[in-house]
Amino acid sequence: MSPTPAAEVTRYGLFIDNQxxxxxEGEYLDVVxxxxxxxxxxVPNASAKDVDTAVSAARRAFEDxxxxxxxxxxxxKFLIRFGEAIADHADELAALQVRENGKLIREMAGQAKLMPEYLNYYAGLAQMPTGTTNPLHxxxxxSYTVREPIGVVAAITPWNSPLLLLLWKLGPALAAGNTVIAKPSEVTPVSAIRFAELAAEAGLPPGVFNVVTGLGSPSGTALxxxxxVDKIAFTGSTATGQAIASQAGKTLKRVSLELGGKSPNIVFDDADVSSAINGLIAGIFGASGQTCMAGSRILVQENSYDRVVAELAERADAIKVGDPHDPASEMGxxxxxPQFDKVRHYMDLAKSEGARLVAGGTTAEVDGFPDGLFVRPTVFADVSNDMKIAREEVFGPIASVIPFRDEDDxxxxxNDTEFGLAAGxxxxxxxxxHRVAGRLRAGTVWINNYxxxxxxxxxxGYKQSGxxxxxxxxxxxxxxxxxxxxxxTGQGVKDPFNPRA
Incomplete structure (x- = not known):
């Protein structure tokens, strides 16, 4: 935390009531x-008083x-205009996110250009019939039903896809008529502030979409x-999700949680191996492995195991790690x-557990970026499912390859995991x-893709994935x-104690 900014550092504020x-308390956090x-x-490290100001603004916008x-x-109509504003500023939003989290510009640019389509879809949802008429005895x-907005929504979002994952909450929340307070990760706060500014410029009334920045404590816990706050929508780690659910239970706040994963990517002997290898690479090394749906456990049938391990290792070693702003880079x-240190810890842990390192396993040196947080795409073979590297979410570019005998195996x-987010x-x-897809305990199953x-x-997700x-x-x-x-629709209510009257 810094009391004053350096000359070349831009200082941002909270975004409350469209300003x-x-x-x-004047406390700020560095964005690196x-x-x-x-x-x-x-950006501000919001205090409980700041959070109270934001909640008051959102409550006024909802109630008055x-x-x-x-x-x-x-x-x-607003959601469509917001989408148009995002389209006009897509390059800016993509570059901001890359500067915040080091993800590839080509991935962030693709997400930024896709977000208007999401908003068009949510605009359609806003106008869909949502009630029912009910046959009665x-x-x-x-009797009929109507669906009404919950109220003030707290949207707490992670650093890996800052704006897209915010939009997954913001879009339907606004479509339903709620007001929103977003608390982005302290790693990626600036893009969320700019996002809210664009929403205001597109005509969103004051107090409907607010942004408070800061650490999980005090900012997140105060929110x-x-x-x-009537509803909490959270994306992040399972441990944090459990804490939020526990806290929300005290006041029976509505909660939705999109949490961690340790997703299996299953390769059978009859697979198209070339296509499968491409899917395995995308599944674990896309976004530097920093995605909840990462295919971090690669299960390979015994007859194909050696070939898949060899080709996967070769492909991993060939991935170009480099400047995330450079379209030619393949991993940023x-x-x-803290995440960099965590990834390195799991590399060391896998070696100590007896996994066989076949690719990567170290940091990466990139010319011109001596202080960059680069690691090499890493593949461990001969992993057993009881190793920590196979059971705990790393959230980094580490693949664990596990052999299996047959379909039942x-x-x-x-399914031998506490998570249940995705599978391939x-x-x-x-x-x-189709048979295996039906047996997997996961919220999303991809067949011949990932x-x-x-x-x-x-x-x-299923289980502890949310x-x-x-x-x-x-x-x-x-x-x-x-x-x-x-x-x-009849003649009114008769005397309940004298039905013949």
Missing amino acids: RTAPI DPATGRVWAQ GDWPGYRAADRA VKDMV TGHPG TVACR AVRIA IWTQNVQRA RKTSYATPFG LGRENGPDSLREYTEEKSVWVD
């Missing part, structure tokens, strides 16, 4: 470029403002524990120093593909309450 606001190691921005009462068509009565940095190993199946046997998502498809679903046609349900309405 930048200085923190009440993981490729250069240099501080380039400072026009937003919840907007016609669905008008909320949809009671004479002369009609999740605030009595003025780890996002921050593959399913047993795949590689086979040319259509019956096996790491694809869409605004039209629900995403979320609660609820994001995206898809039912995503508005996560941000609405359902109300039953009964109407007497």
